Amino acid sequence: MLKYIKKRLLLFIPTIIIISIVIFFIIQLPPGDYVSSYVAALAAEGETFTPEEIAAMRADYGLDDPWYIQYFNWVKGIVTEGDFGYSFEYGRSVWSVIMDRLYLTLAVSFVILIFQYAVSLPIGIYCANHQYSAGDYIWSFIGFLGTATPNFLLAILMMYWIYMATGEVYLGLFSHDMLQNGLRMEYLPEFLFRCLIPLIVIGTSGTCGIIRTVRAQMLDEQVRQYTLTARAKGCSEKTIIYKYCLRSALNPVVSGMSGSLRTIFSGSTVSAIVMNLQIQGPVLLQALKTQDMYLAGTIVMIQAILVVVGTLLSDIALAWLDPRIRFSERG
Amino acid sequence: MALFRKKQMAKDESYYLASQWTLMWRKLKRHTLAKISLAILLVLYLGALFADFIAPYGLEEFSSVYKDTGPTKVYFTDENGKLCRPYVYKLEKFNNRETWTVEIRENTEEKYYLDFLVEGQEYKFLGLIPSNLHLYGLVNEAGEADRSARINILGADSAGRCIFSRVLFGSQISLTIPFVSAAISFVLGILLGGISGYFGGFLDTAIQRVIEVISAIPSIPLWLALSAAIPPDIPVSTMYLYITVILSFIGWTGLARVVRGKFISLRNEDFVMAAKLAGVSDFKIIVKHMVPGFLSYLIVNLTLGIPGSILGETSMSYLGLGMKSPATSWGVLLKETEDLVTVAQCPWKMIPLIFVIVTVLAFNFLGDGMRDAADPYK
Numbered sequence: 001m002l003k004y005i006k007k008r009l010l011l012f013i014p015t016i017i018i019i020s021i022v023i024f025f026i027i028q029l030p031p032g033d034y035v036s037s038y039v040a041a042l043a044a045e046g047e048t049f050t051p052e053e054i055a056a057m058r059a060d061y062g063l064d065d066p067w068y069i070q071y072f073n074w075v076k077g078i079v080t081e082g083d084f085g086y087s088f089e090y091g092r093s094v095w096s097v098i099m100d101r102l103y104l105t106l107a108v109s110f111v112i113l114i115f116q117y118a119v120s121l122p123i124g125i126y127c128a129n130h131q132y133s134a135g136d137y138i139w140s141f142i143g144f145l146g147t148a149t150p151n152f153l154l155a156i157l158m159m160y161w162i163y164m165a166t167g168e169v170y171l172g173l174f175s176h177d178m179l180q181n182g183l184r185m186e187y188l189p190e191f192l193f194r195c196l197i198p199l200i201v202i203g204t205s206g207t208c209g210i211i212r213t214v215r216a217q218m219l220d221e222q223v224r225q226y227t228l229t230a231r232a233k234g235c236s237e238k239t240i241i242y243k244y245c246l247r248s249a250l251n252p253v254v255s256g257m258s259g260s261l262r263t264i265f266s267g268s269t270v271s272a273i274v275m276n277l278q279i280q281g282p283v284l285l286q287a288l289k290t291q292d293m294y295l296a297g298t299i300v301m302i303q304a305i306l307v308v309v310g311t312l313l314s315d316i317a318l319a320w321l322d323p324r325i326r327f328s329e330r331g
Numbered sequence: 332m333a334l335f336r337k338k339q340m341a342k343d344e345s346y347y348l349a350s351q352w353t354l355m356w357r358k359l360k361r362h363t364l365a366k367i368s369l370a371i372l373l374v375l376y377l378g379a380l381f382a383d384f385i386a387p388y389g390l391e392e393f394s395s396v397y398k399d400t401g402p403t404k405v406y407f408t409d410e411n412g413k414l415c416r417p418y419v420y421k422l423e424k425f426n427n428r429e430t431w432t433v434e435i436r437e438n439t440e441e442k443y444y445l446d447f448l449v450e451g452q453e454y455k456f457l458g459l460i461p462s463n464l465h466l467y468g469l470v471n472e473a474g475e476a477d478r479s480a481r482i483n484i485l486g487a488d489s490a491g492r493c494i495f496s497r498v499l500f501g502s503q504i505s506l507t508i509p510f511v512s513a514a515i516s517f518v519l520g521i522l523l524g525g526i527s528g529y530f531g532g533f534l535d536t537a538i539q540r541v542i543e544v545i546s547a548i549p550s551i552p553l554w555l556a557l558s559a560a561i562p563p564d565i566p567v568s569t570m571y572l573y574i575t576v577i578l579s580f581i582g583w584t585g586l587a588r589v590v591r592g593k594f595i596s597l598r599n600e601d602f603v604m605a606a607k608l609a610g611v612s613d614f615k616i617i618v619k620h621m622v623p624g625f626l627s628y629l630i631v632n633l634t635l636g637i638p639g640s641i642l643g644e645t646s647m648s649y650l651g652l653g654m655k656s657p658a659t660s661w662g663v664l665l666k667e668t669e670d671l672v673t674v675a676q677c678p679w680k681m682i683p684l685i686f687v688i689v690t691v692l693a694f695n696f697l698g699d700g701m702r703d704a705a706d707p708y709k
Contacts, residue, residue, distance in 0.1 A: 031559075262547070285551065
């Protein structure tokens with residue numbers, strides 16, 4: 001087990017390095033750079049620059065260098081000084097821009113991840129145990145509908161329904177009162193209610209996927225020989241379902257965990273734009289569009305590293321859960 | 332009795348002699364939901380194929396009077412309440428002298444009758460035969476095609492274009508891009524996953540790392556960077572091809588993982604060893620002996636992958652990274668409903684969503700039906 005973890009940890013570093021190169025390259029890929037989009041934006045307002053001024057701006061930021069030299073400088077800054085570069089758009093260091101929203105982003109992402117599993121595991125198990133019952137059909141239908149509706153439209157629809165029901169528009173996680181008076185305990189119920197909308201919107205697509213996987217896996221396991229044996233020996237249904245079937249049914253669920261983290265990051269971006277959430281997604285999109293490359297690069301890097309760490313953790317969890325993987329790695 | 336036995340034997344025989352595909356097809360036919368889904372998809376694809384003919388208006392045909400108007404009212408009874416030939420009234424602008432606003436109202440003086448096979452905008456039927464006949468349209472009292480009144484059965488968008496026509500034209504893109512991109516990811520997934528699982532060793536490690544890298548990068552920067560790299564002034568059809576390729580470059584990794592797993596478990600089977608000893612080339616072993624072993628599974632995976640691409644395309648268009656108006660796709664149509672006000676005031680603009688949901692559900696149910704059909708133990 002330890003050897004397996006060590007091996008995986010060693011692979012972690014080259015993967016991160018490759019990912020950082022790919023990300024930097026991809027962000028550089030669109031034609032133009034921040035200076036050109038900045039000049040274009042100001043030109044639309046009637047201000048013009050001479051070619052010399054533009055060239056001087058480029059030289060200041062080192063934008064004339066080939067991308068690999070820019071990459072090298074960026075990484076050098078990160079490793080030696082912990083400096084993630086400078087955000088052109090915000091006019092301050094990338095790290096301070098990210099810190100504005102980092103905690104909320106992480107909190108929202110992880111709460112959604114936990115919500116997904118907390119909701120979908122019991123439902124999946126229920127549906128498998130009551131195959132073809134009314135409950136199974138209802139949940140399957142909701143599940144399918146959730147996967148079939150694009151996230152951003154679900155967000156709009158939910159806001160519309162809440163508006164029709166309560167007459168209030170719920171945009172963002174904090175109300176005006178909260179922002180004015182600071183965080184007080186009396187606002188907690190409203191805050192939780194506001195959290196519920198993004199939770200449902202971003203969480204549903206993943207939740208439905210997990211419900212379907214768990215249901216299919218559990219059904220597959222229940223006709224296996226070992227289940228029959230356990231039943232013949234007189235094990236209680238509870239033991240059979242939770243101790244035997246669930247354990248092997250969890251395999252694809254656990255290995256899909258890092259994938260759902262990635263889906264949450266992407267899904268939350270689109271929904272956050274609709275719902276005006278103060279999380280990283282919209283900042284990232286804006287940074288990518290204006291080619292604010294260090295900011296975009298750092299946000300993407302953080303998300304990618306989280307996904308890789310997630311993969312690592314889910315692989316370790318898988319090895320712990322499934323002895324076959326553990327033993328094949330040892331041998 | 333003898334006759335019965337003979338029939339029974341014939342039935343058994345046809346069961347044992349049937350190929351894998353015939354068996355799958357027979358099982359699929361028993362799956363009601365899958366059958367309905369297949370029929371729905373067929374209708375949708377026929378709609379896309381004959382879009383020019385079915386749509387009453389062309390892609391860019393608009394009328395500013397009809398801007399943001401709901402579904403056109405069709406009357407089935409005349410002034411006396413008697414049943415008559417279906418007709419509509421023309422909408423026109425009118426200055427309300429009391430409120431000083433321009434309002435849109437029906438002009439009840441002239442009737443425009445609904446008719447089939449009405450002349451309209453020129454197009455090429457199936458891209459070959461020039462024609463100007465449309466499935467339905469409006470004619471005036473004299474029975475001539477009249478374009479001044481419009482019938483928008485699903486309402487009009489913010490430019491006064493018929494949403495139903497645009498849904499049809501949009502389906503030409505929304506229903507085919509996912510197919511092509513699923514096919515490309517399919518080939519990439521089998522090829523790279525196959526190489527990875529069959530040969531193992533260094534190649535395996537390398538391909539696994541590539542997959543890990545691609546699947547670690549969130550999809551929005553990938554879309555954005557790749558679609559920003561598309562030159563903006565290219566024709567729509569080329570743009571479409573690029574989007575296809577972008578979607579498939581991201582989509583293949585999941586399939587490759589599965590294929591690799593299957594190859595690893597099949598690699599040590601006796602029949603593969605036998606083929607190797609008989610001197611069959613690696614390529615032939617993969618294509619002839621191993622892939623057929625789980626092809627049905629792959630087809631299911633392909634079917635289930637298509638809805639993902641359809642949804643991906645909508646998100647991409649919503650973020651403004653995909654197709655751009657006047658070219659249309661379901662994502663472009665849904666982009667109109669991007670705020671609460673639109674949903675509240677023009678709820679008919681949500682109608683394209685129904686097409687998206689129905690298509691995605693149909694592909695899902697079809698995939699489920701195929702999975703059950705492909706499972707020999709059921």
